[in-house]
Amino acid sequence: MAIPAVMVQAAPRRTPRGALARALAILVLTLAAAALIASRAGYQRIDWNALSHDATARAVFFRLRLPRVAMAGIIGATLALVGAALQALFRNPLAEPFTLGVSGGGVLGASVAIALGWGVSVLGVPIVFLAAFAGSATAMLLVYRIARTGAALMPGSLLLAGVVLNLTAGAGVLTIEYIANPSHSIEILRWMIGSLDAVGFHTIDLMLIFLVPGWLLLMGASRALHLLAMDEDTAASLGVNVRRAELSIYLVSSLLIGVTVSVGGSIGFVGLIVPHIVRLLFGQDVRIVMPCSFLLGAAFLMLADAVARTVMGQSELPVGAVTGILGGPFFLWLMRREQRYSAM
Amino acid sequence: MIETRHLEFAYANGPRVIHGVSLALGRGMMGALIGPNGCGKSTLIRLLAGLVMPSAGGVLINGAPLASIDLRARARLIAYVPQSIGRAFPFTVLEIVLTGRSPYLPRFAFEDRQDVEKAMHALETVGIAELAGRRITELSGGERQLVSLARALAQDAAILLLDEPAASLDLKHRAAIVRTLADLRARRGLTVLLVTHELSLLSAEFDIVFALRRGTLAAVGTPEETLREPVLSEIYEDGQLRVQRIDGRAFIWSEG
Numbered sequence: 001m002a003i004p005a006v007m008v009q010a011a012p013r014r015t016p017r018g019a020l021a022r023a024l025a026i027l028v029l030t031l032a033a034a035a036l037i038a039s040r041a042g043y044q045r046i047d048w049n050a051l052s053h054d055a056t057a058r059a060v061f062f063r064l065r066l067p068r069v070a071m072a073g074i075i076g077a078t079l080a081l082v083g084a085a086l087q088a089l090f091r092n093p094l095a096e097p098f099t100l101g102v103s104g105g106g107v108l109g110a111s112v113a114i115a116l117g118w119g120v121s122v123l124g125v126p127i128v129f130l131a132a133f134a135g136s137a138t139a140m141l142l143v144y145r146i147a148r149t150g151a152a153l154m155p156g157s158l159l160l161a162g163v164v165l166n167l168t169a170g171a172g173v174l175t176i177e178y179i180a181n182p183s184h185s186i187e188i189l190r191w192m193i194g195s196l197d198a199v200g201f202h203t204i205d206l207m208l209i210f211l212v213p214g215w216l217l218l219m220g221a222s223r224a225l226h227l228l229a230m231d232e233d234t235a236a237s238l239g240v241n242v243r244r245a246e247l248s249i250y251l252v253s254s255l256l257i258g259v260t261v262s263v264g265g266s267i268g269f270v271g272l273i274v275p276h277i278v279r280l281l282f283g284q285d286v287r288i289v290m291p292c293s294f295l296l297g298a299a300f301l302m303l304a305d306a307v308a309r310t311v312m313g314q315s316e317l318p319v320g321a322v323t324g325i326l327g328g329p330f331f332l333w334l335m336r337r338e339q340r341y342s343a344m
Numbered sequence: 345m346i347e348t349r350h351l352e353f354a355y356a357n358g359p360r361v362i363h364g365v366s367l368a369l370g371r372g373m374m375g376a377l378i379g380p381n382g383c384g385k386s387t388l389i390r391l392l393a394g395l396v397m398p399s400a401g402g403v404l405i406n407g408a409p410l411a412s413i414d415l416r417a418r419a420r421l422i423a424y425v426p427q428s429i430g431r432a433f434p435f436t437v438l439e440i441v442l443t444g445r446s447p448y449l450p451r452f453a454f455e456d457r458q459d460v461e462k463a464m465h466a467l468e469t470v471g472i473a474e475l476a477g478r479r480i481t482e483l484s485g486g487e488r489q490l491v492s493l494a495r496a497l498a499q500d501a502a503i504l505l506l507d508e509p510a511a512s513l514d515l516k517h518r519a520a521i522v523r524t525l526a527d528l529r530a531r532r533g534l535t536v537l538l539v540t541h542e543l544s545l546l547s548a549e550f551d552i553v554f555a556l557r558r559g560t561l562a563a564v565g566t567p568e569e570t571l572r573e574p575v576l577s578e579i580y581e582d583g584q585l586r587v588q589r590i591d592g593r594a595f596i597w598s599e600g
Contacts, residue, residue, distance in 0.1 A: 015455060016455055088433075227443055234429070237426075284434060
């Protein structure tokens with residue numbers, strides 16, 4: 001089966017490592033630019049020169065703006081990273097924490113904790129974190145069990161299960177909201193839509209204790225996810241312990257989503273939009289898609305939150321509304337596009 | 345050498361699929377696994393590849409139990425070509441073939457230029473180097489099977505297990521795939537076992553044919569010994585099977 005040498009030479013020659021280095025360089029610059037724009041934008045626009053002599057400007061910037069931008073970055077990065085991981089794990093380009101109902105499960109868990117007034121911590125961990133984690137993990141387990149028929153994972157069932165879980169969790173949250181006292185109800189509503197207001201560096205520190213190990217574990221699973229994205233037998237025959245990899249990715253993803261949901265609520269579609277933009281720009285290699293989604297996710301939510309803060313003038317939109325308005329049509333476009341690959 | 349001893353397998357809460365299969369395929373041998381639909385061929389080859397665990401009995405690789413071999417070491421010993429290749433994402437052909445190198449990479453390392461060259465060489469061997477930059481979602485079923493074979497070759501394993509590698513291929517490529525496998529066996533001492541429904545593929549290049557019927561090993565022998573009307577009629581439970589030999593090659597059809 002000889003082939004002309006010219007055809008061999010025409011094949012792509014860039015190694016995956018080279019492609020990753022180039023992509024990371026571009027995205028680090030993108031993230032820096034997004035952070036600058038998001039830090040400056042807002043009802044009270046930051047004047048960089050005033051920071052050196054104006055105490056009010058400094059207070060607005062360091063106590064309000066900076067933690068909020070940092071929080072948007074952290075949550076955006078986490079949602080996009082988990083979205084990229086779940087898409088590879090379930091071999092479904094439409095999977096992400098929101099569409100699979102994992103965020104919905106987390107919101108339900110958090111709502112139960114809020115309604116019962118569990119504002120306390122156990123060993124320094126807020127109960128809301130744990131309740132949201134339990135909700136996310138339960139949703140993830142249910143979706144997986146419903147979608148898996150024997151050895152096969154049914155992509156259509158996966159999304160349907162996600163829709164049903166979201167509806168059920170939404171009904172559960174509404175019921176809790178209805179019977180909870182008014183102050184708890186408002187807090188739950190804020191969670192449901194997804195918002196980044198009223199956070200400080202203390203919350204960020206607390207989140208990072210859970211998120212950083214989760215990020216590292218998920219990034220560390222990039223190669224296993226790259227092989228799982230091809231198919232399960234391929235991954236297993238190339239040395240991946242499929243069951244162990246799946247279990248650790250579920251647990252870590254549930255923890256990451258639980259923690260982000262318990263602070264920012266259910267911010268939809270970030271995990272869908274960002275990994276797809278990364279794939280369009282830098283290719284399909286999951287080992288490249290994961291770290292790039294992390295960086296672009298941070299930049300994306302920083303900018304989305306800047307839009308949420310500025311588009312209405314004095315008042316602001318919940319950031320979940322902005323990502324939802326962008327994400328809904330994106331999801332439909334993607335669904336139509338994916339049908340051509342018969343992925344559904 | 346790959347062998348099985350009293351292999352049993354049943355799916356959870358399901359009937360027994362493989363029953364008491366003991367077989368051996370020596371180093372550098374080329375074997376085929378045949379039998380009617382649902383007889384357990386694919387399950388058996390998945391057991392040999394370590395993708396499913398037997399209910400009883402065991403698989404031995406060079407005398408060592410397969411279950412005792414570390415997963416990555418196993419991936420350097422055995423390459424498996426599935427019936428179909430996943431296409432949830434539009435990976436390029438080169439990206440897919442490069443995954444064959446992953447059992448050799450340190451934990452966080454990426455493939456280097458040498459790995460890319462090995463992947464390109466594997467693509468050349470199966471005759472599809474020109475497809476390297478194409479997306480898997482754009483290829484025909486036959487081309488995808490060749491990509492899957494190329495990935496297994498890039499894996500550089502001593503044992504190659506293939507589940508119906510020729511099912512979607514045209515006549516020319518079916519013959520070519522057998523020639524390529526025979527050539528690899530001759531040059532690299534590769535041990536090859538393939539599942540097939542295409543009995544006319546089983547030329548003199550095959551050393552041994554294992555025939556399964558209802559999960560048990562019903563016949564073992566050279567193609568000449570097994571591809572005979574009385575043997576095949578029993579295996580396929582079809583008294584209307586006819587065999588004709590032309591230039592040493594068996595042509596088989598059913599008049600039923």
